[in-house]
Amino acid sequence: MQRSKLWARLKSWEALLFIILCVVIFVNLRLSSHYLDLNNLANIFHLSIEKSLMVLIMAFVIINGEIDLSVASIMALGATVLAERYEAGWSIAAGLALALLVGLGCGLLNGLFVAYMGIPSLIVTLAGQIGYRGAARIILEDRSVGDFPKWFTSLGQDGFIGPFPITSFLFLALFILGLVVLQYSVFGRYVYAIGNNRAAAEYAGINAKQVKVTLFMLSGLIAALAGACYAARLGNVRANAAEGFELDVITIVLLGGVSIFGGTGTMLGVGLSLLVVLNLRNGMSLSNVDGNTQTSVVGSLLILSVLIPNWMQRLQRLLSHLFAKNPKLFNRGGAAEPKSPVSVHQ
Amino acid sequence: MRRVRRLVPLQRLRELSLVLILIIVIVIFGNQIDNYYTPRTFNRISSTVALITLVAVGQTLVLLTRNVDLSVGSMVGFTAYYLGRHLSKTEDMSPMVLAAMAMGIGGAMGLINGLLVAYGRIPAIVVTLGTMAIYRGALVRYSDSKSVATRELPPWIKDLPQETLYKFGEYELRALPGIALGAVIIFFFILLYSSFGRRLYAIGSSPEAAHLAGIHAPRMVTLAFTLCGALSGLGGMVYLARFGTITVEAGRGLELQVVAAAVVGGVSITGGSGTVLGAMLGAILIGTLEQSLIRMQINEFWKDAVMGLCIIVAVSVDRILINQLTPWWSRTELQRMPEEPHAEV
Amino acid sequence: RAQDDPEPIKAEPGADLDMVLLPKTLGNAVFDEAHEGAMEADEELENEGDLIFNAPTPDNAIPGQIEIIEASITQEVDAIMISANDYEQLLPSTQKAMDDDITVVTWDSPVAPEGEDLFIAQVDFTEVGSVMANMALDILGEEGGQFAILSATPDASNQNAWIEAMKALLEEDDTYANLELVDVVYGNDDPDDSYNEALGLVDSYPDLELIMAPTTVGIAAAAKAMQDEELCGEIAVSGLGLPSEMQEFVENGCSQEFALWSFKDLGYLTYYVSYLLATDAMDAEEGVTFEAGRMGTYTIEADPNREGGLRVLMGPFSLYNADNLEEWAAGGDEGATVEATEEAN
């Protein structure tokens, strides 16, 4: 019993990602002498901080059985609102508050259409992707707005502890919060239940619509927050900020073992997948690999990471059939899905 | 009522509702834009939606099986480039051979997707997100980031977009929309009348039930992906004919437009329902919105926002229409028969 | 341009410098030409170090450039040559690079002066305006007519500056009194969008006679659209285009005239300047004169468009039309530049 639990854990998605991560780090160390530079380590997180933030909430949304393609546009809108208000004489804090509110509002809109009108989230958020970016365009047109106060940009650019800016720690805090909420809270349980079987969850007295609206609102909120990080990091905002981020975000979440049909995946897996992708890309950047090839490598990894365990499992099953006389030798069946929301209970 | 239901099954309701919305949209824009009701507008829109429609037909096949193909844009781009490069090197080539080649290349890429999904047991979105990047990467490698220029192409392919198949007054059915329409018609009948088509629906509707019913899902899924690839390949040829200049960026972002067209057209992303007719109507609806907005005299910076709004409004109206009409159509009485033919034995 | 400085600084070949050439994106033909030019200079100067050519994908343009700059800083390269996707947003990283003693030279599209050593300007921005105005005048004739601009994105700073310069000229100079600019639309440097926008212009303005596209993607797409709609005699297409992409359309009359500078030369010159700066042979100061291999001598000057900025103005424009394109084609890939014809009118 104990042994098979250990087996199950070793065969889990998270373990696989961990192994991949180790390989990636090892290769990076071999390829580049600069990989371990403290500045570079900070850069790994720092340069993708907005995507990392959005990955956290996207994991919730996808586990819930929905998708949010509008995050990058809400992010741009958030950054735009913040910058425009600052330009108009508001304080950064007030601008940020309004940006976050706008993000919440966009998320609310998405959520209402998805939950109460019953339109597939793919379509709603695709319209949102176009529309919210459009709103940002209306606000800033072709202008770029910057000249933020030094303290604000230094939040996004300068080291807070060592070379790590404060936004990195913001991410870390949100990651832990996300992990606790998803894996251990009632809300997280609801997210899983609805993602797996919405009807059963509703029969169990869970208000699925409310949960969905909440998730989309949080998604909008985090996206707007990411927008603020973007403004601080680049010190300047344009309406075209973050175009095309959503696909990267979704890729990372899926690599983390979250099923696109909802219901499965863990925050730990998503965190590991984020580390894998960021380190992999960083390593390739240091080796001057071009963007397309980088994406191809991540794409191949995405496929292989599912394919290889599947093959291993089949091989194992084949072997165990050959040794059918001694079933204890191999742990057969049962582990068809390496990841399951129930893993938190074990 | 019963008769109406028989004549117009629930599945047709979706398309009816879309046609209705399309008419509303056209009337609204017709009031706003001068010279809107002209053959030109028709020709314009039909030419623009040809590519999306063609690929959306393939996408529909895949979506029906509860999968998705995000690599279509890359397949279109790769095929377009490959064909262009090939044409620039060879003397002459008949259109049919080129089309076959296009479908062959696309089909091969689709086959890889299909095998990975069906036999590698990897979720389609994972596979095709991967191959989307991989095929694009392959294109970059193959092309060495160079472009195909229009001047390298033989005249017939450059003239294909203005080829007219059928003229109805000044309304023209041009070659490219003709290809798309052909694909829609063929696959409409395949999906409706062939057992292959019905089994695609079955697989997507309930994979477990399909398994129990002894349907060999992997083969069907692979075939659906292959067909989707082949149609994307054909789409690559259309792309080449239409734009002439092919860079490594050709077709990027197409996947979302295509999925959007299909889903707006009532194809369910969770499989099992939808038709290619719907997908075409979805493509036309989005194409009409886009083309009409181009002609509206509104601030450039407002256009995206208006477009987003238009899509969500159109889809919402569609949803409301369907919700209102569905209860009338879908009633299933579990009744006892008046007499009991097998009552005693 | 080279003036009469008696002792231009010369480069000392054989240094060991790692240099990064960072264009806006991959997959745009002009940047490949720039790369060729840089490689030519690299060979000439016998640089022992690497010439790294890398660019982000279009869907990750600004963050991608930042990542590459940061990676270059980590790798401790000696010079970065950037065609910037944004005027301000790259500043934090380029400044960081300069703090680390890396030479930062921008070309094609600059960043704000505090984030670079100097800018290699292909041509004078106001000159682009006048060249476009002149071409329009050339095509439409003295009696003038309506024309429209098909630009890249609404927020492309280069294009916007050129368009502004052109508008100013149209207003001030009476020679252009009869040229009526009716609209500016944006094709997002996407062939599909540009194609549709061009047709939208045709539909919206029945009297339109010319589409002026100050972007290579836009001009090719517009020309193809006119060709497909058989409008080539009625509506002319002009602007900034690559001869390799435009030759076809000039031959069939869809475009009479267009202009561009040599990107190959731009890459060559940029490399030379960066090499000089990185080897400390030269300082980035106003009035410094240097020799750039086969291209002759140049002087660093204050940038009139950017306060506090320095530039090297490459020039000149090449105007292409039916007469000289054949020559160009005969010269093949060598890219024989047909020399300055600014005095076209």
Add this chain to the structure above:
Amino acid sequence: MTADPLLEIRNVSKQFGATKALDSVSLTLYPGEVHALLGENGAGKSTLIKIMTGIHQPDSGEILLQGHPISLHNSAQAQKHGIAAIYQEPLVFPDLNIAENIFISHQRRNPLVRWGKLYRDAEKVLAQLGVALDVRALARGLPLAAQQTVEIAKAISMDVRVLIMDEPTASLSIHEVKQLFALVRNLRKAGVAILFISHRMDEVFEIADRVTVFRDGQFVSMAPVAEVTPERAIRDMVGREIGDIFVKEPSPRGDVILSVKALSREPRFRNINFELHAGEVLGLAGLVGAGRTDVALALFGIAPAHHGHIEYLGKEVHIHSPKQATQMGMVYVPEDRRQHGLVLPMSLMANISLPSVKNYRNQFGMVQHHKEAATAEHYRQQLSIRTSSLSMPAGKLSGGNQQKVVLSKWLNTKPRLLILDEPTRGIDVGAKQEVHRLINDLAQQGLAILMISSDLPEVLAMSDRVLVMREGQQMGIFERHEATQETIMAAAIGQSVEKPVERAAEYA
């Protein structure tokens, strides 16, 4: 039984993780016999069937068809050999229409679909079963009984030599069962071998020729039906004697908990009137499709009624969502456990705690797993849920055990009013008695219980009063002493029953 055996199963074993589902079992089917397979929940019956149809592969052992060993890797192969099954959980294609659902497995033979013929044939098959469904309608949202009917139609439409039926009658009422049995007898006459699984003893003894009993995945006994009695069969199944059928003890009728007046939701049901008291079990009887589930759904807020009044604890309420109902202490145990009852991939204990998970929070808002586990363990013992671990995904439990999890889940919310829809569907005799005892205890504690059941003996044994519905209409309410098999059946099929109808009018 002079003929040669048609299908033989020899020493088949199957292990799932730590569970030994089948341990070297054997079974022989002869042409023209109805062979009943009995066993407790989790005894391995469904597993055996899945092996016979190629869905699972046995770890060891073999299957012989007419003396030749065959290997089955998927159900298509099984169908080719003429083996078809009606599975325990009906699994229809929601997006296909009913006709297609019935003939989906035939399609391999003809590459083109002839719709007209398809509809006509489907209507014919359904007519054999004595039901009329709109064969053009999609199967989405079909009530469970109708899904079951479609499954049966699907199986009998094939030319089969071996027909396996895994609890086909679990959600059918007497009427449909009669039709089905008539059909089964015809098939038997035609030489088909039928394997029949049911937890309803009376049915088994009505139709079967031979009876095999499994216990804990092992073969226990096999005998011609003439040689077994229900008592002996039950003893073989559970390994001990089970007394007579449990009958609810009378409990004091308390305050009115729920009062329903003129409730309607056209076209499903109309003018429903009843009062439900604390401590009372009100049985809701009727034939399949009578609209009983719809009444429950209306009360629970899933498909609210259009007209009429509901008073709960003396106050008029409008219930629009299950959440609202649950908060009021009114819960509903749905009939379709796979779609509405369980989150299949979630663990058994997470399923049990789902509606009440808020009660398991600590001060930081985190769910305390040890408390959840304690609750799950409690119900595992009380309802004897057979599982190797509490963190087993609910979808991997046997059908009956899943039903027990659904029951536990709702009992755990400590409701005031319990609406049970086919509460013992698929539950074995032993456990059924447990459930009945539990219902009885709950009523004694003052709960009000509304129990929908198609199992007439169950209704009669457990109800204080019985409300009978027919085609959406209330036919009457019978007091316990008035309720007999005959009166209720008569009301359910619409023969005139005077007195109770008058009584119904009084409420209106």
